[in-house]
Amino acid sequence: MSSQPATLCVTFSVISGVFAARKALSKLLDGLAPLNLASDDTDSIKMVLAEVLNNIVEHGYPNPQTPGPIGVQCTLVDNGLDIALTDTGLPMPNDEPPIGNAPNTDVQFVDLPEGGFGWFLIKMFAQDITYKRSGDINTLSFHLPIRLTISA
Amino acid sequence: MELSTKTEDPILIVSVNDDRIDAAVAIEFKDAMRTETLDGPKIVVLDLSAVNFIDSSGLGAIVASMKHMGQDRTLALAGLTPTVDKVFRLTRMDTVFSLFATLDGALDELCNRPT
Numbered sequence: 733m734s735s736q737p738a739t740l741c742v743t744f745s746v747i748s749g750v751f752a753a754r755k756a757l758s759k760l761l762d763g764l765a766p767l768n769l770a771s772d773d774t775d776s777i778k779m780v781l782a783e784v785l786n787n788i789v790e791h792g793y794p795n796p797q798t799p800g801p802i803g804v805q806c807t808l809v810d811n812g813l814d815i816a817l818t819d820t821g822l823p824m825p826n827d828e829p830p831i832g833n834a835p836n837t838d839v840q841f842v843d844l845p846e847g848g849f850g851w852f853l854i855k856m857f858a859q860d861i862t863y864k865r866s867g868d869i870n871t872l873s874f875h876l877p878i879r880l881t882i883s884a
Numbered sequence: 885m886e887l888s889t890k891t892e893d894p895i896l897i898v899s900v901n902d903d904r905i906d907a908a909v910a911i912e913f914k915d916a917m918r919t920e921t922l923d924g925p926k927i928v929v930l931d932l933s934a935v936n937f938i939d940s941s942g943l944g945a946i947v948a949s950m951k952h953m954g955q956d957r958t959l960a961l962a963g964l965t966p967t968v969d970k971v972f973r974l975t976r977m978d979t980v981f982s983l984f985a986t987l988d989g990a991l992d993e994l995c996n997r998p999t
């Protein structure tokens with residue numbers, strides 16, 4: 733008997749705002765609890781989700797007076813999780829995710845980077861990142877590899 | 885976001901009494917750091933032992949705090965939990981800050997270091 737559920741799909745939504753990422757992380761990790769994930773995997777899920785959510789809050793819904801919904805769908809697949817986020821905020825510039833180069837730390841003290849880490853961290857873990865704008869809806873989807881251990 | 889401070893001459897220890905430094909508290913953290921480190925000792929150790937998660941906003945806020953202190957002062961980070969340590973290494977910010985596994989380790993090393 734496997735202790736791991738054969739299918740698992742976690743679906744929920746949160747409203748944009750400064751606490752959106754915290755709420756979404758807590759809901760997602762609760763939903764993934766049956767997988768008994770290793771701490772390395774939990775770390776990468778937390779890092780990627782926090783950055784993706786913060787980007788939607790900051791750039792998709794930049795006006796805190798007009799918040800909007802952010803949908804999260806996470807499906808267990810072979811070798812990991814397929815995650816899709818939907819929102820009805822502003823489209824991404826040029827209809828594509830940022831390149832996510834590493835921030836340059838080899839600079840003068842006053843020029844040390846205070847931002848630009850978000851997409852770098854996302855791209856370090858997430859694979860097959862796709863962005864689609866259809867009508868008023870943004871969909872960002874990606875695959876997050878995790879080590880699923882099946883215990884007898 | 886609550887910070888507490890203690891001076892162990894010639895070092896100021898600032899402890900974060902919160903389990904995360906993320907987008908929800910990054911600005912608050914930066915403001916509190918600015919207040920606590922104003923005109924204080926040259927060496928400041930930020931005790932992160934209670935923090936188990938940091939995102940890019942939190943990382944940016946720590947960099948901003950160091951820049952605000954100025955180049956003639958030192959901001960060292962101590963007590964990094966595994967997840968926080970990972971974020972610093974992945975973003976190469978471990979090359980910008982002195983990282984110490986424990987607060988005691990940081991104090992031992994920094995007390996003997998000429999500034």
